[in-house]
Amino acid sequence: MSINWFKYSSPQTFFPLAGKLALGFGVLALLACGVGLYLGFFVAPTDAQQGEAYRIIFIHVPAAWMSMFLYLVLAFWAGLGLAFNTRLSGMMASAIAPTGALFTFLALWTGSLWGKPTWGTWWVWDARLTSELILLFLYFGFMALQAAIDDPRRADKAGAVLALVGVVNIPIIYFSVKWWNTLHQGASVSLTKAPTMAATMLTGMTVMAFGFWFYSIAAALMRARCIMLERERASEWVADYARGSA
Amino acid sequence: MNWGGPENFLAMGGYALYVWGSYLVTLGLVIAEIVLLALRKRRALARLRLRGTAAQGDR
Numbered sequence: 254m255s256i257n258w259f260k261y262s263s264p265q266t267f268f269p270l271a272g273k274l275a276l277g278f279g280v281l282a283l284l285a286c287g288v289g290l291y292l293g294f295f296v297a298p299t300d301a302q303q304g305e306a307y308r309i310i311f312i313h314v315p316a317a318w319m320s321m322f323l324y325l326v327l328a329f330w331a332g333l334g335l336a337f338n339t340r341l342s343g344m345m346a347s348a349i350a351p352t353g354a355l356f357t358f359l360a361l362w363t364g365s366l367w368g369k370p371t372w373g374t375w376w377v378w379d380a381r382l383t384s385e386l387i388l389l390f391l392y393f394g395f396m397a398l399q400a401a402i403d404d405p406r407r408a409d410k411a412g413a414v415l416a417l418v419g420v421v422n423i424p425i426i427y428f429s430v431k432w433w434n435t436l437h438q439g440a441s442v443s444l445t446k447a448p449t450m451a452a453t454m455l456t457g458m459t460v461m462a463f464g465f466w467f468y469s470i471a472a473a474l475m476r477a478r479c480i481m482l483e484r485e486r487a488s489e490w491v492a493d494y495a496r497g498s499a
Numbered sequence: 500m501n502w503g504g505p506e507n508f509l510a511m512g513g514y515a516l517y518v519w520g521s522y523l524v525t526l527g528l529v530i531a532e533i534v535l536l537a538l539r540k541r542r543a544l545a546r547l548r549l550r551g552t553a554a555q556g557d558r
Contacts, residue, residue, distance in 0.1 A: 294500070294508075295500050295502075296500055297500060298500055299500070299512065304512040304513070304514060305511040305512035305513075305514045305518060306511075306512075306514040306517055306518065308511070308514075308518050309517065309518055309521045312521055312522065312525050313521070316525070351532070352532065355528055355529075355532060358528070359524070359525050359528065362521070362524055362525075363521040363524075363525070366516075366517040366518075366520045366521045367517065367521070369517060370514055370517050468529065472532055472533070472536065475533075475536045475540070476536055476539075478540065479536065479539045479540050479543055482540065482543040482544065482547065483543050486543075486546070486547055486550065491547060492547065492550070492551055494547075495544050495547035495548050495550075495551060496548075496551060498544060
């Protein structure tokens with residue numbers, strides 16, 4: 254059996270699929286976050302050093318992972334749009350940006366609330382925190398640039414260049430705790446060595462990360478559908494859809 | 500993990516401000532994003548229907 258991947262590369266055919274996927278991933282996100290929060294609050298034990306303050310980890314780390322991962326996905330779609338000039342790619346990049354900015358803000362916010370009781374400060378200009386703040390400004394810059402250009406195709410192109418240049422910041426964030434002497438701790442979870450945390454804590458955090466991931470997919474697809482309705486407003490299928498949903 | 504009562508759970512071992520401050524802001528922003536997305540779609544559809552009626556009036 255062969256799948257025609259290009260079938261869904263046009264907004265008209267992708268629109269209904271995106272709606273179904275958004276609903277499915279939304280339900281999955283709710284389930285995963287429910288299980289993750291149960292593990293995080295009722296199964297994982299109290300931390301020997303940080304007491305209950307460490308429970309911020311169940312949103313802080315997944316939010317920080319998503320902030321970086323979503324930027325890479327955004328840049329992937331932006332690059333694809335730049336290379337192949339496909340309409341949907343730019344829409345997907347635009348659809349991801351606000352959700353990416355949301356998770357970047359949450360990583361900074363929860364990190365600040367975690368830093369106060371454990372480090373004694375809300376904020377410090379160390380490499381990890383500063384590069385994550387730059388990521389937030391990259392998301393804002395991408396959205397502001399796109400909003401400032403009226404022609405969507407030109408807005409996509411300009412945004413794509415910005416997004417691709419900004420990719421350099423992602424390895425800087427990830428390796429900042431190795432390359433520089435940071436107040437922020439090094440990675441407790443990495444691909445190359447065993448995690449340095451209790452198994453139930455790690456499981457709760459991983460399940461929450463999946464929950465945030467599914468949520469991001471659902472939110473981005475919902476936004477992509479809005480963008481399709483806005484940008485393709487002159488087309489027949491959009492008019493039909495608007496009439497049908499009246 | 501046995502909290503031994505809801506008051507202990509809410510107190511979070513003295514870290515209530517930090518823990519709940521993180522979770523409530525996260526929940527609030529996620530709900531806000533979903534509401535904004537629903538409003539955006541509704542606005543787009545309302546504008547499309549307006550276009551549709553205008554187009555019929557031209558005929």
